[in-house]
Amino acid sequence: MGITLKSPDAQAKMRAAGEAAASVLMMLEDHVRPGISTAELDRIARHYIEGPLGCVSATVGYTAGGSRPPFTGAICTSVNHVVCHGIPGPKVLKKGDILNIDVTVIKDGFHGDTSKMYFVGEPSVLGRRLVETCHQAMIEGIRQVKPGARLGDIGHAIQIYAEARGFSIVREYCGHGIGEVFHEDPQVVHYGRPGTGLELVPGMTFTIEPMLNAGRAEVKELPDQWTVVTKDHALSAQWEHTILVTETGFEVLTLRDGAL
Numbered sequence: 001m002g003i004t005l006k007s008p009d010a011q012a013k014m015r016a017a018g019e020a021a022a023s024v025l026m027m028l029e030d031h032v033r034p035g036i037s038t039a040e041l042d043r044i045a046r047h048y049i050e051g052p053l054g055c056v057s058a059t060v061g062y063t064a065g066g067s068r069p070p071f072t073g074a075i076c077t078s079v080n081h082v083v084c085h086g087i088p089g090p091k092v093l094k095k096g097d098i099l100n101i102d103v104t105v106i107k108d109g110f111h112g113d114t115s116k117m118y119f120v121g122e123p124s125v126l127g128r129r130l131v132e133t134c135h136q137a138m139i140e141g142i143r144q145v146k147p148g149a150r151l152g153d154i155g156h157a158i159q160i161y162a163e164a165r166g167f168s169i170v171r172e173y174c175g176h177g178i179g180e181v182f183h184e185d186p187q188v189v190h191y192g193r194p195g196t197g198l199e200l201v202p203g204m205t206f207t208i209e210p211m212l213n214a215g216r217a218e219v220k221e222l223p224d225q226w227t228v229v230t231k232d233h234a235l236s237a238q239w240e241h242t243i244l245v246t247e248t249g250f251e252v253l254t255l256r257d258g259a260l
């Protein structure tokens with residue numbers, strides 16, 4: 001699957017899909033608290049997506065091209081040492097947990113994909129520092145986006161910011177082109193060398209979604225074939241936005257409250 005450049009009409013649809021995805025994360029804000037299970041959060045998200053939002057979940061039934069069992073959630077819920085793709089289930093949130101919720105919706109045939117970290121009560125000092133560093137690392141990457149820049153500029157900006165602060169970057173999962181297809185080219189890795197890789201041009205849309213670990217970078221996949229955890233069980237964090245390359249720079253299609 002090659003890289004698709006989005007026409008002005010497709011860009012408008014990506015903007016609407018991105019806005020819809022962002023609204024799911026805002027809606028869930030009030031529900032994330034000690035005592036709620038990740039399955040309950042998923043049920044709330046799914047009702048909202050399929051009801052008032054009038055969208056389709058891109059993750060329910062998703063098999064990553066037939067390589068995995070159908071995913072059951074309308075959100076991924078990744079708690080503490082879970083890196084990504086946590087399956088909603090009976091796990092009950094407790095004070096001090098850090099939680100990533102990742103949502104992808106389809107609106108008018110186009111995908112919007114975004115994730116954020118939530119604190120359940122007060123986090124540990126390390127948990128807060130990891131989450132805040134990961135967020136700023138994502139922003140450092142986003143700020144590189146403009147015509148003529150290269151994918152390696154994005155990866156490098158994320159890598160130096162994160163590693164200078166003592167955190168490691170997950171290598172096995174990356175950002176991705178997105179549009180009418182959920183995961184399309186290019187792959188957007190969160191490490192690299194400046195001036196290398198694909199050159200960005202207006203109309204490209206892709207995600208930037210760094211995963212940072214408090215310990216070692218290595219991860220493993222659980223037997224459910226979805227859940228990814230840190231090998232050393234150290235904390236992990238992730239943030240994700242869907243980005244459009246504009247004539248002059250970037251537009252974040254999945255902004256919440258109108259700002260980064």
Ligand code: MF3
Pocket residue numbers: 059062071075076085102103104113209226240
């Ligand atoms: N939203 C994830 C991403 O950022 C993919 C989740 S696939 C799922 O690319 F099946 F685990 F939901």
Ligand code: CO
Pocket residue numbers: 113175176207209240
């Ligand atoms: Co994504």
Ligand code: CO
Pocket residue numbers: 102103104113114115240
């Ligand atoms: Co996502």
